Amino acid sequence: MSARIPCAILGSGNIGTDLMYKLMRSPVLEPAAMVGIDPASDGLKRAADAGLEVSAGGADWIVAHPELCAFVFEATSAKAHAANAPLFAEAGLQSIDLTPAKLGPGVVPVVNLEDHHNAPDVNMITCGGQATIPMVAAVASVCAVPYAEIVATIASLSAGPGTRQSIDEFTRTTAKGIEEIGGAQKGKAIIILNPADPPIMMRDTVYCAIPEDADRDAITAAVHAMRDRVAEYVPGYRLRTDPVFDEGRVAIFLEVEGAADYLPAYAGNLDIMTSAAVRVGEVLAEVRGPAMEAVS
Amino acid sequence: MSAVTIVDSTLRDGSHAKRHRLTTAEVAAVAGGLESAGVPVIEVSHGDGLGGSSFNYGFSAVDERELIAAAVAAAPASRIAVLLLPGIGTKDDLHAARDLGASVVRVATHCTEADISPSHLGVARELGYTAIGFLMMAHMNSPEGLAEQARIMADAGAEAVYVTDSAGALLPAEVAARVSALRNGLPAHVAVGFHGHQNLSLGIGNSLAAVDAGATWVDGCTCGMGAGAGNAPTELLAATLERHGGIETGIDALTMMDVAEEVVRPLLDRPQVADRESIILGYAGVYSSFLLHANRAAERFGVSAKDILIEAGRRQAVGGQEDLIIDIAAELAAAPVAS
Numbered sequence: 001m002s003a004r005i006p007c008a009i010l011g012s013g014n015i016g017t018d019l020m021y022k023l024m025r026s027p028v029l030e031p032a033a034m035v036g037i038d039p040a041s042d043g044l045k046r047a048a049d050a051g052l053e054v055s056a057g058g059a060d061w062i063v064a065h066p067e068l069c070a071f072v073f074e075a076t077s078a079k080a081h082a083a084n085a086p087l088f089a090e091a092g093l094q095s096i097d098l099t100p101a102k103l104g105p106g107v108v109p110v111v112n113l114e115d116h117h118n119a120p121d122v123n124m125i126t127c128g129g130q131a132t133i134p135m136v137a138a139v140a141s142v143c144a145v146p147y148a149e150i151v152a153t154i155a156s157l158s159a160g161p162g163t164r165q166s167i168d169e170f171t172r173t174t175a176k177g178i179e180e181i182g183g184a185q186k187g188k189a190i191i192i193l194n195p196a197d198p199p200i201m202m203r204d205t206v207y208c209a210i211p212e213d214a215d216r217d218a219i220t221a222a223v224h225a226m227r228d229r230v231a232e233y234v235p236g237y238r239l240r241t242d243p244v245f246d247e248g249r250v251a252i253f254l255e256v257e258g259a260a261d262y263l264p265a266y267a268g269n270l271d272i273m274t275s276a277a278v279r280v281g282e283v284l285a286e287v288r289g290p291a292m293e294a295v296s
Numbered sequence: 297m298s299a300v301t302i303v304d305s306t307l308r309d310g311s312h313a314k315r316h317r318l319t320t321a322e323v324a325a326v327a328g329g330l331e332s333a334g335v336p337v338i339e340v341s342h343g344d345g346l347g348g349s350s351f352n353y354g355f356s357a358v359d360e361r362e363l364i365a366a367a368v369a370a371a372p373a374s375r376i377a378v379l380l381l382p383g384i385g386t387k388d389d390l391h392a393a394r395d396l397g398a399s400v401v402r403v404a405t406h407c408t409e410a411d412i413s414p415s416h417l418g419v420a421r422e423l424g425y426t427a428i429g430f431l432m433m434a435h436m437n438s439p440e441g442l443a444e445q446a447r448i449m450a451d452a453g454a455e456a457v458y459v460t461d462s463a464g465a466l467l468p469a470e471v472a473a474r475v476s477a478l479r480n481g482l483p484a485h486v487a488v489g490f491h492g493h494q495n496l497s498l499g500i501g502n503s504l505a506a507v508d509a510g511a512t513w514v515d516g517c518t519c520g521m522g523a524g525a526g527n528a529p530t531e532l533l534a535a536t537l538e539r540h541g542g543i544e545t546g547i548d549a550l551t552m553m554d555v556a557e558e559v560v561r562p563l564l565d566r567p568q569v570a571d572r573e574s575i576i577l578g579y580a581g582v583y584s585s586f587l588l589h590a591n592r593a594a595e596r597f598g599v600s601a602k603d604i605l606i607e608a609g610r611r612q613a614v615g616g617q618e619d620l621i622i623d624i625a626a627e628l629a630a631a632p633v634a635s
Contacts, residue, residue, distance in 0.1 A: 149351050151619045156409060164412045168386040188350060191383040195408045195436075196612035205619035207351035241626045246596075249351060253623050 004030035011075030012036030012043030021261035127269035128152035136182030138226035148184035155199035158267035202268035309522035311343035329555035331371035347385030368397035404430035414452035429454035443481030456487035464493030479510035489513030495578030499528030524584030526568030580609030593625035
């Protein structure tokens with residue numbers, strides 16, 4: 001197992017802790033350290049129990065321990081990442097950013113990661129983007145998509161204060177990802193919080209405008225194939241029905257069930273972020289391969 | 297003698313009833329008519345608020361910004377309001393509507409999710425809007441819970457907070473309990489409002505109960521033109537509030553009846569009555585604008601609209617989840633038929 005690449009998780013909250021459990025299962029990456037700012041956090045306790053190096057010393061600790069931090073998973077806040085990114089860059093560390101900081105290019109593992117193999121800092125966009133951009137790209141691989149619109153519905157309990165305070169950020173960032181990464185000429189994103197008890201699974205609906213003569217069978221096949229590719233790293237990523245075609249559009253209905261590593265199963269929106277981030281790290285580690293040693 | 301501010305939402309909630317196909321000429325005619333009757337505030341937006349034009353809710357035939365501008369021009373003596381649901385519209389929409397002359401905004405959230413509204417309410421205040429909080433699907437929260445949510449909006453700068461009965465599900469005593477809870481829980485300078493639907497034919501009765509419990513902002517739609525069975529008809533609000541101890545609304549009841557009959561009634565695509573599917577909305581507690589979407593999905597998938605709406609209620613769907621309707625219809629269509 002010594003061949004696994006050591007990684008650090010910065011941020012010991014829900015996302016960071018869930019990420020740790022997923023990294024523990026990775027054949028490529030090894031969670032070596034979890035770094036927070038609150039020594040009493042549940043995440044740091046769990047990390048210590050799991051045998052990781054733990055510290056409440058924040059980004060300063062990370063740059064002082066580059067041997068444990070080939071990749072830094074930033075699971076803090078946009079503001080924190082903006083402050084930390086220059087420190088990581090100076091120390092030659094690569095970061096995978098789960099915050100809305102958007103300093104590096106946005107990446108979706110099955111869509112555009114190969115365009116950013118050399119980016120020192122990549123951004124995970126939004127949960128809705130990770131769930132829906134692959135489907136927009138699947139449709140766009142068959143026909144022109146002049147307009148795509150997504151509706152992400154998540155359980156209220158899975159929407160943290162960061163999301164709640166900056167909900168416009170979600171809609172703008174996701175819409176941009178639908179265009180720039182998904183391949184739609186114009187994108188729109190909607191997010192709905194549902195407080196139902198018991199909590200609902202994350203649901204995403206993807207509508208794509210398509211030409212009247214689009215090959216519907218080819219679209220359906222592309223959608224199913226994309227589902228399978230995403231499900232390789234997000235096992236609970238499912239189609240609720242076959243794509244539904246109406247005049248000039250196709251509607252794709254998705255459900256994302258989380259793996260319940262640390263967060264409950266309904267929080268598929270958080271699970272897809274941590275799962276996709278791990279996949280990004282794995283792919284980059286494999287692509288950069290031996291060069292990893294040279295990164296310093 | 298007390299006073300109540302009436303907001304006429306024919307050109308916003310009524311957008312649902314028109315499948316968002318209102319034209320510039322229709323908006324100008326209605327806004328002009330409402331102004332002539334003395335309606336102080338006229339709401340104009342896509343039915344699902346600014347930015348609502350979409351596959352999910354229906355595309356607007358005419359860009360809502362053009363409609364807002366038309367209303368501003370046609371009704372200079374009234375104030376033009378807009379609706380914004382954070383998660384659908386953004387602060388950019390608030391800027392654009394303000395530039396066009398809108399001066400009142402209702403920032404709407406589900407009745408348990410007020411904490412997604414503070415940044416929008418804050419921007420609204422900065423832009424000089426009269427900022428109002430709108431707690432939708434108010435039947436899904438207790439009076440105490442609703443008052444707590446209203447305080448979040450008041451703390452963020454809302455000058456009034458509404459008990460919004462989006463499903464037309466509340467009975468008069470339930471309305472009174474919620475309005476009282478807000479009235480007692482909010483500072484005196486923050487007003488309480490009520491928005492009622494006719495699904496259980498209680499739009500007017502509930503509005504009177506709300507006023508008696510301390511509401512000083514009340515919504516109506518002319519001829520009831522709105523989602524589901526429609527809203528409390530503005531012409532009836534004007535008439536009944538005047539009879540109800542002479543409450544001052546600034547609206548001339550007789551002129552308002554003329555505007556309803558001559559300007560708005562000819563626009564109705566269907567009678568605004570509590571038919572079977574509309575009653576289901578109120579009875580099962582379902583967002584009123586789901587009605588026409590359910591009717592369409594029922595036809596498309598060969599299932600019953602009533603069953604779709606009952607299932608939407610069972611799943612505790614909230615406003616904005618129109619995509620769930622197709623999903624439910626497809627599922628009902630795929631389910632084995634009981635013999």
